[in-house]
Amino acid sequence: MLPLLHDLAGESVLVFGGGRVGARRARTFAVESDVVVVSPTFSEHGFGDARRVRAAPSPDAVAEWVDRVDPVLVVAATDDTAVNATVERVAAERGLLYNRADRAGARDPCHVAIPSMVRDGDVVVGLSTGVPALTKVLRQRIEADVDGAGELAALTAELRRELRDVHPPERRRAALRAVVRSDRVWKALGDGVANPRQIVDEIVSEELGESP
Numbered sequence: 001m002l003p004l005l006h007d008l009a010g011e012s013v014l015v016f017g018g019g020r021v022g023a024r025r026a027r028t029f030a031v032e033s034d035v036v037v038v039s040p041t042f043s044e045h046g047f048g049d050a051r052r053v054r055a056a057p058s059p060d061a062v063a064e065w066v067d068r069v070d071p072v073l074v075v076a077a078t079d080d081t082a083v084n085a086t087v088e089r090v091a092a093e094r095g096l097l098y099n100r101a102d103r104a105g106a107r108d109p110c111h112v113a114i115p116s117m118v119r120d121g122d123v124v125v126g127l128s129t130g131v132p133a134l135t136k137v138l139r140q141r142i143e144a145d146v147d148g149a150g151e152l153a154a155l156t157a158e159l160r161r162e163l164r165d166v167h168p169p170e171r172r173r174a175a176l177r178a179v180v181r182s183d184r185v186w187k188a189l190g191d192g193v194a195n196p197r198q199i200v201d202e203i204v205s206e207e208l209g210e211s212p
């Protein structure tokens with residue numbers, strides 16, 4: 001398996017099952033998509049901004065739900081194997097992406113695994129080990145590394161735009177590399193005292209040989 005990134009902004013995602021796993025999936029996708037969760041019961045776990053619809057579709061009714069919601073991705077997270085299997089079949093017939101919570105390991109290409117995610121602004125890390133307990137411990141370590149990286153991504157995106165057309169590519173890249181490698185910049189991120197943009201400008205000036 002290898003990770004790919006999907007832009008699901010503004011798309012619909014349909015989740016069957018309102019247990020702990022269905023709630024986790026709803027929270028994952030509700031960050032950027034319109035999520036509908038269909039289930040006869042809903043756990044006390046948060047569902048993000050997902051819309052909850054109380055119903056217990058039989059396998060025969062699954063296709064109708066999929067066609068009505070018209071999602072790009074369908075999640076089967078019920079505790080009913082027959083329903084989950086039908087969700088898989090219906091999604092595959094329609095060429096949709098899907099995730100079956102009751103299956104692990106080898107799978108068809110449209111059957112996506114949901115990695116553990118660490119996010120900070122535009123920075124996103126997807127992590128999979130096949131062993132959820134190991135995934136969790138590694139995710140916690142990565143969270144510490146990624147802390148502040150979202151702010152740095154926004155700052156350096158702005159810097160790239162400013163340096164473009166002003167400096168040749170090799171000098172631009174050297175300046176950006178100096179910024180993202182600088183301990184001074186990383187320390188200033190999110191500390192609420194130092195102004196990271198000012199430190200970035202100083203480093204760029206040193207690198208490009210200009211006065212700030």
Ligand SMILES: C[C@@]1(CC(=O)O)C2=NC(=C\c3[nH]c(c(CCC(=O)O)c3CC(=O)O)Cc3[nH]c(c(CC(=O)O)c3CCC(=O)O)/C=C3\N/C(=C\2)[C@@H](CCC(=O)O)[C@]3(C)CC(=O)O)/[C@H]1CCC(=O)O
Nearest residue numbers: 024025104112113114115116128129130131132135136139
């Ligand atoms: C990353 C994360 C995303 C998410 O689900 O949102 C995720 N599981 C998480 C948590 C979690 N999972 C489990 C618990 C125990 C409590 C509980 O029952 O809920 C907890 C809670 C916890 O650990 O706190 C148990 C579990 N998980 C799977 C099985 C079935 C099996 O293995 O057969 C069993 C039952 C095993 C058993 O009972 O023995 C299978 C999968 N879980 C995956 C993803 C995919 C593989 C990704 C990978 O390679 O890691 C895959 C294959 C599903 C897929 O296809 O996407 C998420 C956040 C982790 C984090 O960041 O902390």
Ligand SMILES: NC(=O)c1ccc[n+]([C@@H]2O[C@H](COP(=O)([O-])OP(=O)(O)OC[C@H]3O[C@@H](n4cnc5c(N)ncnc54)[C@H](O)[C@@H]3O)[C@@H](O)[C@H]2O)c1
Nearest residue numbers: 017018019020021022038039041056057077078079101102
């Ligand atoms: N991928 C993972 O991380 C992971 C972890 C634990 C369990 N699982 C598997 O995922 C499944 C769900 O796990 P859970 O802990 O959320 O279970 P759960 O029993 O807490 O939740 C199942 C949900 O499905 C709903 N449901 C039942 N029939 C339905 C129907 N016809 N249509 C829609 N919803 C229906 C129930 O009302 C309930 O809300 C289990 O089968 C389990 O094997 C996966």
